[in-house]
Amino acid sequence: MLHEIAPRSGVAFTLDKGQRLTVIDPRGEQVADLLAFSRADTNEVISSGRTLDYASRIYLTTPDPLYSNRSNIMLRIVHDTVGRHDFLLTPCSKDTFRIIYGDKEPHRGCFGNLAAALEPYGILPDQIPVAFNLFMNVPVDAVTGELKVLPPLSKAGDHIVLEAETDLIIGLTACSALQSNNGSFKPIHYRID
Amino acid sequence: MLHEIAPRSGVAFTLDKGQRLTVIDPRGEQVADLLAFSRADTNEVISSGRTLDYASRIYLTTPDPLYSNRSNIMLRIVHDTVGRHDFLLTPCSKDTFRIIYGDKEPHRGCFGNLAAALEPYGILPDQIPVAFNLFMNVPVDAVTGELKVLPPLSKAGDHIVLEAETDLIIGLTACSALQSNNGSFKPIHYRID
Numbered sequence: 001m002l003h004e005i006a007p008r009s010g011v012a013f014t015l016d017k018g019q020r021l022t023v024i025d026p027r028g029e030q031v032a033d034l035l036a037f038s039r040a041d042t043n044e045v046i047s048s049g050r051t052l053d054y055a056s057r058i059y060l061t062t063p064d065p066l067y068s069n070r071s072n073i074m075l076r077i078v079h080d081t082v083g084r085h086d087f088l089l090t091p092c093s094k095d096t097f098r099i100i101y102g103d104k105e106p107h108r109g110c111f112g113n114l115a116a117a118l119e120p121y122g123i124l125p126d127q128i129p130v131a132f133n134l135f136m137n138v139p140v141d142a143v144t145g146e147l148k149v150l151p152p153l154s155k156a157g158d159h160i161v162l163e164a165e166t167d168l169i170i171g172l173t174a175c176s177a178l179q180s181n182n183g184s185f186k187p188i189h190y191r192i193d
Numbered sequence: 194m195l196h197e198i199a200p201r202s203g204v205a206f207t208l209d210k211g212q213r214l215t216v217i218d219p220r221g222e223q224v225a226d227l228l229a230f231s232r233a234d235t236n237e238v239i240s241s242g243r244t245l246d247y248a249s250r251i252y253l254t255t256p257d258p259l260y261s262n263r264s265n266i267m268l269r270i271v272h273d274t275v276g277r278h279d280f281l282l283t284p285c286s287k288d289t290f291r292i293i294y295g296d297k298e299p300h301r302g303c304f305g306n307l308a309a310a311l312e313p314y315g316i317l318p319d320q321i322p323v324a325f326n327l328f329m330n331v332p333v334d335a336v337t338g339e340l341k342v343l344p345p346l347s348k349a350g351d352h353i354v355l356e357a358e359t360d361l362i363i364g365l366t367a368c369s370a371l372q373s374n375n376g377s378f379k380p381i382h383y384r385i386d
Contacts, residue, residue, distance in 0.1 A: 096264075142335040146249060
């Protein structure tokens with residue numbers, strides 16, 4: 001069964017150990033922010049710092065594992081037709097739109113969408129860490145360290161598959177930031193197998 | 194008054210709004226992991242994801258602000274004789290030494306040192322995020338995304354000064370990982386003005 005996440009919105013759901021989550025970019029150039037919390041204890045959460053340290057790489061793809069703040073493997077990338085995702089930046093938020101875009105009445109962003117979707121699981125906004133931002137294209141200049149948010153490399157139908165290595169609560173969005181999605185807001189599809 | 198942090202150890206202390214924290218590398222090539230929590234609510238914590246997004250750069254220096262997970266400025270870099278620090282990686286831990294170094298009886302690392310030092314302030318280990326790793330030299334390959342932990346660029350006496358923009362609890366270490374400190378463990382000095 002294919003689920004659709006409407007543009008600029010987000011969802012949360014459970015994923016059991018051994019299940020596979022397929023996230024599809026149906027139209028291309030659309031980012032999906034992904035969070036994972038341990039169902040046994042939601043204080044255990046996906047960690048960019050642990051994962052990048054153990055991978056010795058900022059760009060992750062098959063067969064990289066995604067670690068928690070307790071250094072346990074939460075998910076593993078088992079299939080990936082794009083190969084460029086971001087694990088440096090936090091979900092866009094009201095403050096992102098205020099500070100970066102100068103919006104007067106800012107959208108709640110992926111952060112607000114994730115916070116709302118995760119609330120029924122007892123997860124508080126302050127627990128939201130750096131997300132694994134699927135299809136987000138953030139190259140880094142090796143000399144200056146400058147990062148740029150460029151259009152995603154994903155084309156219509158591109159997808160990534162992640163397998164759960166423990167029982168999880170997943171937060172997932174169709175990202176709300178213009179710059180991340182080459183100027184337009186599109187849906188995200190996902191499937192659980 | 195100059196304080197010394199012994200090799201492979203860590204401390205925590207309060208820093209009032211307007212106070213300046215000077216962190217000195219007395220012998221050179223020694224990393225110090227820095228954490229900051231809001232004293233008003235320790236669920237508000239320094240955030241690499243927010244800070245790097247707003248800076249559009251992974252290397253921070255004067256006069257960059259360090260943001261919290263709530264997008265408030267916690268600290269600002271007001272003086273910096275090195276200009277190369279890391280904000281990608283979590284504090285080294287038992288698991289770091291087990292996974293990366295293959296140690297059989299791993300040291301508790303900066304993570305364990307910070308957890309112990311922050312415990313009297315009611316801060317739990319799971320609240321420890323990506324640290325701002327002073328003097329840590331982690332270049333990134335722009336094409337492959339590979340990151341390397343190279344010797345710090347700091348020489349004896351080099352230092353960084355951070356000014357608090359709100360009342361804070363600070364965690365600070367003399368880093369415990371061989372690779373981060375060019376193969377030897379040295380002290381860190383700090384001063385509050």
